[in-house]
Amino acid sequence: MAQQEDVFKKIVSHAKEYGFVFQSSEIYDGLAAVYDYGQNGVEMKNNIKRYWWDAMTLLHENIVGIDSAIFMHPTIWKASGHVDAFNDPLIDNRDSKKRYRADVLIEEDLAKIDDKIEKEVAKAKKRFGESFDEAMFRHTNPRVLDYTKQREELHERFAKAMNDNNLDELRQIIIDREIVCPVSGTKNWTEVRQFNLMFRTEMGSTADGAMTVYLRPETAQGIFVNYLNVQKTGRMRIPFGIAQIGKAFRNEIVARQFIFRMREFEQMEMQFFVRPGQELEWFEYWKQWRLRWHKALGLGDSKYRYHDHDKLAHYANAATDIEFEMPFGFKEVEGIHSRTNFDLSQHEKYSGKNIKYFDPELNESYTPYVIETSIGVDRMFLSVLCSSYEEQKLEGGDTRVVLHLPAALSPVKCAVMPLVKKDGLPEKAQEIVNDLKFDFATRYDEKDSIGKRYRRQDAIGTPFCITVDHQTLEDSTVTLRERDSMEQTRVNIADLHKLIHDKVSLTTLLRKLA
Numbered sequence: 044m045a046q047q048e049d050v051f052k053k054i055v056s057h058a059k060e061y062g063f064v065f066q067s068s069e070i071y072d073g074l075a076a077v078y079d080y081g082q083n084g085v086e087m088k089n090n091i092k093r094y095w096w097d098a099m100t101l102l103h104e105n106i107v108g109i110d111s112a113i114f115m116h117p118t119i120w121k122a123s124g125h126v127d128a129f130n131d132p133l134i135d136n137r138d139s140k141k142r143y144r145a146d147v148l149i150e151e152d153l154a155k156i157d158d159k160i161e162k163e164v165a166k167a168k169k170r171f172g173e174s175f176d177e178a179m180f181r182h183t184n185p186r187v188l189d190y191t192k193q194r195e196e197l198h199e200r201f202a203k204a205m206n207d208n209n210l211d212e213l214r215q216i217i218i219d220r221e222i223v224c225p226v227s228g229t230k231n232w233t234e235v236r237q238f239n240l241m242f243r244t245e246m247g248s249t250a251d252g253a254m255t256v257y258l259r260p261e262t263a264q265g266i267f268v269n270y271l272n273v274q275k276t277g278r279m280r281i282p283f284g285i286a287q288i289g290k291a292f293r294n295e296i297v298a299r300q301f302i303f304r305m306r307e308f309e310q311m312e313m314q315f316f317v318r319p320g321q322e323l324e325w326f327e328y329w330k331q332w333r334l335r336w337h338k339a340l341g342l343g344d345s346k347y348r349y350h351d352h353d354k355l356a357h358y359a360n361a362a363t364d365i366e367f368e369m370p371f372g373f374k375e376v377e378g379i380h381s382r383t384n385f386d387l388s389q390h391e392k393y394s395g396k397n398i399k400y401f402d403p404e405l406n407e408s409y410t411p412y413v414i415e416t417s418i419g420v421d422r423m424f425l426s427v428l429c430s431s432y433e434e435q436k437l438e439g440g441d442t443r444v445v446l447h448l449p450a451a452l453s454p455v456k457c458a459v460m461p462l463v464k465k466d467g468l469p470e471k472a473q474e475i476v477n478d479l480k481f482d483f484a485t486r487y488d489e490k491d492s493i494g495k496r497y498r499r500q501d502a503i504g505t506p507f508c509i510t511v512d513h514q515t516l517e518d519s520t521v522t523l524r525e526r527d528s529m530e531q532t533r534v535n536i537a538d539l540h541k542l543i544h545d546k547v548s549l550t551t552l553l554r555k556l557a
């Protein structure tokens with residue numbers, strides 16, 4: 044684990060050193076849980092967004108996009124439940140003065156029991172070798188059975204406390220499980236309190252009487268309140284979806300783990316409107332489809348798992364998370380929720396407007412049910428970064444740091460380098476850049492030895508380096524070096540475009556989903 048934390052620290056400093064992510068307001072000592080994306084970070088982030096956007100809107104004829112404002116009428120947040128119920132239970136440790144989310148402390152405790160079970164299984168597997176019957180072991184081994192029972196009991200108690208909003212019980216669980224503060228190591232806990240996560244500000248001059256407005260904590264509500272505008276003007280028929288990418292803001296209690304939990308972040312959300320009664324089928328469809336989207340990136344299928352929700356929000360009738368294996372464990376990257384007709388009904392009630400959909404096939408009006416897929420751009424970014432980072436030992440004792448980014452997400456697709464800074468090689472290289480730059484993010488680099496230049500590109504995940512040498516001037520060929528294998532092949536300049544395109548284009552990636 045300590046080793047994993049080490050790797051994570053290295054990834055964070057790598058992200059800074061190579062212009063991916065900077066701490067916000069750094070020269071003023073930073074602003075907690077707010078980050079800026081640098082020159083490479085913004086390109087990669089844009090590529091992630093484009094991959095999502097195109098997968099939604101190009102591959103689904105019945106999905107269109109919108110871009111709604113961050114500010115919305117404050118009653119929207121009353122209707123959605125955010126004013127009254129968008130709370131996290133917080134608890135303080137009196138000795139370290141550190142603040143925690145009570146539910147997260149308990150979830151971590153549950154994960155510890157899971158770990159113990161897995162350790163027992165792994166130990167037995169080693170001991171019994173080939174003949175090991177894992178299912179049998181899990182069902183009969185007394186120690187595993189004991190842990191499993193502990194887990195189930197804790198889990199049930201926790202789920203009930205969360206569902207009942209029973210803050211005293213949450214505290215009692217922390218006490219009974221003897222959970223200690225990771226910083227002070229003590230059990231000196233305060234009461235559990237609720238804390239609303241929405242940021243507020245004021246709109247309008249005070250002379251007119253200012254109105255309290257909120258910075259949206261999710262983009263979804265902008266879709267709900269526009270769904271009928273889009274349906275009517277776009278002549279959409281159910282089932283159809285609306286996609287949106289945009290900033291969201293949450294005054295998170297505990298902001299840790301770099302860009303995993305930020306106070307200002309970006310979401311990619313899609314609300315899919317369906318006939319009542321068909322929502323669970325569509326939920327299943329989106330659950331599968333979203334995982335395919337993730338897996339198509341090739342980061343490793345075993346890094347994903349579903350986590351079905353124990354505590355269903357009062358409006359949901361099914362919910363699951365797609366979790367990704369970060370260096371600090373499996374964590375939620377995306378949520379898929381069957382939200383029933385809760386949001387639309389609430390807006391109908393609070394606005395007093397009829398926002399029902401008229402279904403021409405059934406010849407009746409109803410409030411559609413909604414499946415939501417909601418993914419954080421920044422968490423996605425982090426998962427891509429973490430799983431791509433490698434410190435590689437090379438033959439001859441050398442090492443290199445390389446980002447094995449999915450080529451379509453790489454900030455730079457190819458770098459063109461003259462072997463030496465003379466004899467017309469720079470001019471030739473520049474000519475190639477001028478040709479490729481219309482289709483690919485292309486860099487020109489002539490500084491330092493060629494080896495150093497390759498390393499610089501490896502460190503930002505550039506899939507291809509193109510080297511121009513004296514032979515190029517004679518026969519119009521260059522060396523094409525591939526990032527992961529470091530293999531170098533001699534190719535014709537005329538073939539470069541196709542070779543690069545096949546590997547780096549978003550189309551290639553999207554086709555995997557078709």
Ligand code: ATP
Pocket residue numbers: 261293295302303304305306308309310375376377378417418419420421422423
């Ligand atoms: P968590 O339990 O981690 O707080 P959540 O269940 O509240 O997340 P949702 O409300 O379902 O998250 O939001 C959908 C997605 O938005 C999440 O899967 C995550 O990728 C992203 N997200 C939510 N909160 C943050 C945050 N503070 N920073 C970065 N991304 C976030």
